[in-house]
Amino acid sequence: MRQVLEGSHAVSEAVRLARAQVISAYPITPQTHIVEQLSEYCANGTLDARFLRVESEHSALAALIGAASSGVRTFTATSSQGLALMHELLHWASGARLPIVMAEVNRAMAPGWNIWADQTDSLAQRDTGWIQLYCENGQEVLDTTIQAFRLAEWVNLPVMVNLDAFFLSHTYEPVDVPDQKSVDRFLPPYKPRFQLDLANPCAFNQLAPPNIYMEMRHNIQMAMDEALTFLEQMEEEFESILGRRHGAVEAIQCDDAEIILITSGTVTSTSRQVVAELREKGEKVGLLKIKLFRPFPVNMLRERTASASKVAVIDRNFSFGASGIFAQEVKAALCNFPGHPPVYSYIAGLGGRDITMEVIENIYWLTKKSTAPENESSWVGLREVDHAVGQS
Amino acid sequence: MQLDNLNPEHMCSGHVGCPGCGAAIAMRFVLKALGDKTMMVIPACCWSIIAGSYPQSALKIPVLHTAFETGGAAASGVRAAQDIKGDTETTVVTWAGDGGTFDIGFQALSGAVERNENFIYFCYDNEAYMNTGVQRSSSTPYGAWTTTTPGQHWKKLRKKNIVEVLVAHRIPYAATASIAFPEDLMAKVEKAKSMTGSRFIHIFSSCPTGWGMPSEMSIKIARMAVQTTIFPLYEVEDGLRYTINYTPKGYLVNEYFRLQGRFKHLTEEDLDSIQEMVDEDWNLLLRKAGISLETS
Ligand SMILES: Cc1ncc(C[n+]2csc(CCOP(=O)(O)OP(=O)(O)O)c2C)c(N)n1
Ligand code: SF4
Ligand SMILES: [Mg+2]
Numbered sequence: 001m002r003q004v005l006e007g008s009h010a011v012s013e014a015v016r017l018a019r020a021q022v023i024s025a026y027p028i029t030p031q032t033h034i035v036e037q038l039s040e041y042c043a044n045g046t047l048d049a050r051f052l053r054v055e056s057e058h059s060a061l062a063a064l065i066g067a068a069s070s071g072v073r074t075f076t077a078t079s080s081q082g083l084a085l086m087h088e089l090l091h092w093a094s095g096a097r098l099p100i101v102m103a104e105v106n107r108a109m110a111p112g113w114n115i116w117a118d119q120t121d122s123l124a125q126r127d128t129g130w131i132q133l134y135c136e137n138g139q140e141v142l143d144t145t146i147q148a149f150r151l152a153e154w155v156n157l158p159v160m161v162n163l164d165a166f167f168l169s170h171t172y173e174p175v176d177v178p179d180q181k182s183v184d185r186f187l188p189p190y191k192p193r194f195q196l197d198l199a200n201p202c203a204f205n206q207l208a209p210p211n212i213y214m215e216m217r218h219n220i221q222m223a224m225d226e227a228l229t230f231l232e233q234m235e236e237e238f239e240s241i242l243g244r245r246h247g248a249v250e251a252i253q254c255d256d257a258e259i260i261l262i263t264s265g266t267v268t269s270t271s272r273q274v275v276a277e278l279r280e281k282g283e284k285v286g287l288l289k290i291k292l293f294r295p296f297p298v299n300m301l302r303e304r305t306a307s308a309s310k311v312a313v314i315d316r317n318f319s320f321g322a323s324g325i326f327a328q329e330v331k332a333a334l335c336n337f338p339g340h341p342p343v344y345s346y347i348a349g350l351g352g353r354d355i356t357m358e359v360i361e362n363i364y365w366l367t368k369k370s371t372a373p374e375n376e377s378s379w380v381g382l383r384e385v386d387h388a389v390g391q392s
Numbered sequence: 393m394q395l396d397n398l399n400p401e402h403m404c405s406g407h408v409g410c411p412g413c414g415a416a417i418a419m420r421f422v423l424k425a426l427g428d429k430t431m432m433v434i435p436a437c438c439w440s441i442i443a444g445s446y447p448q449s450a451l452k453i454p455v456l457h458t459a460f461e462t463g464g465a466a467a468s469g470v471r472a473a474q475d476i477k478g479d480t481e482t483t484v485v486t487w488a489g490d491g492g493t494f495d496i497g498f499q500a501l502s503g504a505v506e507r508n509e510n511f512i513y514f515c516y517d518n519e520a521y522m523n524t525g526v527q528r529s530s531s532t533p534y535g536a537w538t539t540t541t542p543g544q545h546w547k548k549l550r551k552k553n554i555v556e557v558l559v560a561h562r563i564p565y566a567a568t569a570s571i572a573f574p575e576d577l578m579a580k581v582e583k584a585k586s587m588t589g590s591r592f593i594h595i596f597s598s599c600p601t602g603w604g605m606p607s608e609m610s611i612k613i614a615r616m617a618v619q620t621t622i623f624p625l626y627e628v629e630d631g632l633r634y635t636i637n638y639t640p641k642g643y644l645v646n647e648y649f650r651l652q653g654r655f656k657h658l659t660e661e662d663l664d665s666i667q668e669m670v671d672e673d674w675n676l677l678l679r680k681a682g683i684s685l686e687t688s
Binding site (some may be wrong): 021022024025033048049050052053054055056057059060062063064065066067068069070071074088092195196197198200201202203204205206207208212 | 428429431433438440441443444446449451452453454455457458459461462464465466467469470471473474475476477482499500502503504506507586621664
């Protein structure tokens with residue numbers, strides 16, 4: 001049924017439809033609408049789940065580690081500072097091979113206090129062993145959250161579904177909310193491969209000396225590889241039941257493009273428009289949206305950018321002392337590929353600053369005019385301020 | 393001992409605790425009382441090691457090893473999952489050291505008991521961070537040497553009174569127990585098991601390695617801690633009703649301190665002032681239990 005839904009509520013509806021059994025969360029703007037709605041569903045019986053109102057994000061994830069180890073379907077949501085507080089347990093959840101699903105509203109890290117869109121929070125967690133997906137709109141948020149449970153349970157890894165603060169979390173859009181029966185067909189009840197069990201008492205997460213730790217880590221990488229393959233199959237099933245598919249990456253007019261813009265999250269929607277207008281003016285431009293960040297879809301990226309002469313990555317995030325984080329990944333993916341296009345890295349929209357059509361178009365022209373990338377990253381739209389640090 | 397025959401064992405030989413480890417003795421008695429319908433959460437502590445490394449386990453119950461500060465929260469999640477699965481027979485317990493309870497795990501513990509989560513939290517107290525090599529915790533007593541309170545910088549602050557902190561949460565049951573009083577310990581575990589809501593049991597667990605004493609002294613020292621009222625045995629129901637389970641016969645603290653390497657630097661004057669502190673704490677407890685000083 002088509003409904004006008006806030007992005008946050010697209011998450012809540014998906015979690016309801018996925019029949020999560022234990023939910024635990026701690027409030028932080030702009031994640032609150034997600035968990036308030038779920039709290040309501042648990043209270044009024046719409047969802048048959050336990051909602052643990054814990055005293056911190058750290059405990060929210062710790063509680064889910066306990067619950068998921070007991071073989072039930074689990075969900076949490078957080079953002080920014082809350083995600084950072086969870087850091088230790090992000091590693092724990094993946095190391096323990098628990099299929100926990102999290103909605104992560106991308107918000108800037110303090111200081112200064114800033115509650116607006118910025119992906120540095122989740123990208124800073126890239127090495128924690130979580131599958132990471134970045135969504136563009138409300139429909140994708142709803143579909144991806146449902147899929148996240150299927151994916152997580154298939155490979156026994158936690159999945160983080162990312163959505164931009166406010167631009168997505170607080171924006172109302174028409175969203176098709178599937179019926180319960182269809183979702184049940186796509187996502188059957190969780191059948192855990194292992195769980196705390198009186199009949200078969202085992203110790204989980206115990207001491208793992210050097211003679212076994214490395215193999216355990218390698219298993220996680222094997223699961224990541226499997227996720228890449230399974231995602232494809234899962235999307236086919238989803239499409240056959242629910243009629244939609246989003247893709248690990250989406251290539252828009254890339255086949256004959258000379259310059260390909262690479263984006264993730266909501267800036268993709270604006271870029272679609274920019275690309276359409278530039279095409280009308282005769283510019284050979286394409287757009288590559290990256291949805292799946294971990295595991296990073298290296299081969300897809302190589303294939304889709306093979307014929308371009310330049311790629312320009314727009315990052316609403318930054319790794320200090322290096323560059324935009326998607327740009328780093330793109331460079332790493334392409335570097336062993338002979339004749340790959342040069343990678344331009346642009347930083348825009350940090351802390352919720354608008355990435356307007358003008359900004360994106362400007363990035364296109366800058367890339368077109370340049371003969372080779374001059375910086376690790378170029379910051380676009382910086383205001384004139386006093387940058388002096390460490391100078392007397 | 394007769395107790396050995398009464399209840400089945402749920403702990404195997406072959407654990408890797410030090411000889412005379414009080415924490416190992418505590419676990420053994422607690423599991424005897426809890427029985428096999430128990431799921432245990434163990435945050436980082438000596439017991440993360442004692443239980444053995446992959447693929448072996450010294451415990452015959454399901455165990456979830458978790459991060460250091462998550463004892464209260466992880467057990468809440470295990471309980472919630474059992475509830476949603478309709479399992480009412482499993483007792484969910486946390487087994488944590490003093491560091492994981494008094495310090496880094498304190499927030500999660502306070503949160504869990506404020507929510508009155510239906511579980512038993514056991515703190516085995518060896519009065520320092522032993523896993524990492526005897527560093528001070530807020531449970532380390534006044535006067536003790538540790539590797540982070542060395543030489544003349546021995547700890548000059550009191551031990552945190554964790555039971556009173558839990559009592560202030562008005563939880564259904566909070567109790568102290570000792571490895572030197574197994575009948576009392578097991579009775580308390582059985583009592584706690586029969587109740588619902590958050591229950592807390594604080595077990596004095598000697599540590600020969602960290603306290604600088606021979607392994608055969610573990611039980612004797614634990615007994616002396618109770619006899620001197622350094623570690624009184626008592627229980628509190630609903631945060632209100634105090635029962636003192638052992639009435640001491642006027643032992644002084646000196647010998648307790650003299651038998652342990654961690655206190656060997658203390659002078660007679662130091663011990664006198666410690667005796668005053670111990671008396672003061674004991675009298676405070678008596679008042680809370682409604683026992684007037686004259687009649688005690
Ligand atoms: C976040 C974090 N900080 C520090 C450690 C290192 N660490 C592991 S166990 C431990 C001390 C445990 O002390 P306690 O809870 O008293 O248990 P004990 O070892 O004395 O039995 C420390 C500091 C850790 N595992 N995690
Ligand atoms: S250090 Fe102490 S508590 Fe730890 S195993 Fe040895 S005796 Fe037991
Ligand atoms: Mg300790």
